[in-house]
Amino acid sequence: MSQTTTGLVQLISNALCHLRTSTNWNADHSQDNCVLNYTNDKSTTRDGAEAWCASILNTDQYIVAGCENPRTFVAVALQGRGDLDQWVTSYKIRYSLDNVTWSEYRNGAAIQGCADRNTVNTHYFDTPIRARSIAIHPLSWNTHISLRCEFYTKPVLTAFTQVGQVNSGNNTPMLSGSGDRNVVVPVTFPVEFSKVPDIALNLQYIDCTADSNNQVRVKVDPKNITTKGFDAVFATWSDSKAYRLIADYSATVLE
């Protein structure tokens, strides 16, 4: 089954990660030029290499991509230098989720790299890697340690949550009578959400009276939910009564 990078996030292209290298040939051969398919005017003397190029040629060189939020890394793509015959022929991958302990992908085994300047060589990880930081360690190369690269991750959702409490009060329409009775208590979020949130609104205090059939009926619902707030609707129905209800809400946006 062939895999695809369609729908995945390109980390370097989207400026979503910080890049650190072991060494750079000089400022014009840095990680600034390492994104896949990077091309400039091909005059290295002025605007630099079409690749990250290390300054020391040994197997201690690496480029680290770091994200502050954990990501699910699906694939890595490698390419040679665009303006000279230099490329990495094999490499290994290391990664860390907690940024304290680092792990070796495939126990440090070599992954096949490039054989020319421009062909993109994409490696799909055996299973997606959950990490914050990930590093390419070149193991063998043609002429020089130079590469362009990209990391592909699943899209990330960020959660923003606010929690609060709302009280029906006592002496409300729920206290007497019969049929559908409710009391509406407006709630304003401490901070306005960037879009309409999902709300969990649940009872943490119930003081109610069962009717002549021993039937207890209480509920609370959020209505008219906007980015700024909602109405907490406390209710009872039929012949039941409620003296006081208190609810907690948890509102979350994923984007």
Add this chain to the structure above:
Amino acid sequence: MSQSLNGLVTLLANAQCHLRTSTNWDGNHTQANSVLNYQNSKDARFDGSEAWCASVVDANQFIIAGCEIPRTFVAISIQGRGDADQWVTSYKIRYTLDNVTWSDYRNGAAIQGSTDRNTVVTHFFDSPIRARSVAIHPLTWSGHVSLRFELYTQPALSTFTQIGHVQSDTNGALNAGTGAREVVVPVTFPVTFSKVPEVSLTFDLIDATADESKQVRVEVEARNVTSKSFECVFKTWWHSKVYLLKADWTASINE
């Protein structure tokens, strides 16, 4: 009591922060070479300095490390330049949590820095600093304003939360009979979690009949929780009965 860096995150080494400097001597003397113990060929004319080096030598220079996610900064290490006799002999620290208001650590008092090229001088903050951005401001130096450094933070956790709603059947198995009775409703999370979440499951509607002893018994429980789903189990027991229960769930992970 001696303090330890064990278990802390090394921010620069893990590419977890963005770095901005007041000035750089040139493109080969930048923050890209500023991580603790940074080494290259030792020929600075070729691949740059083993340090960040400012271009203006006065007490207005600084290097800022910025993270999008707030972190608890425990310590800072400072080191001289590896390929020339230049080091910062004292510095102060400034920091901000909201990236609007900046604060002076120890009211701007000088912290002892380096006295040679390579000895690592570590300062543990009086109490850990909660911040998104932290800046080193060199106050005195030998030779030049040049340094290598590292910032140590407690590991950061990211929260991912989803919310949903679930209900029992109406007038179902819970509304007849006696003894322990339950209704199982499978729930699939909109987005699969990266690991098994904690699930909070609470009522927002209770329509129940007390038994002959006026006993109301209702329970809802999350069972068989996986990263993709869980079972919502509504229960009653003994002689109580339940016409309808509705619940909201909140599922959350920290990683």
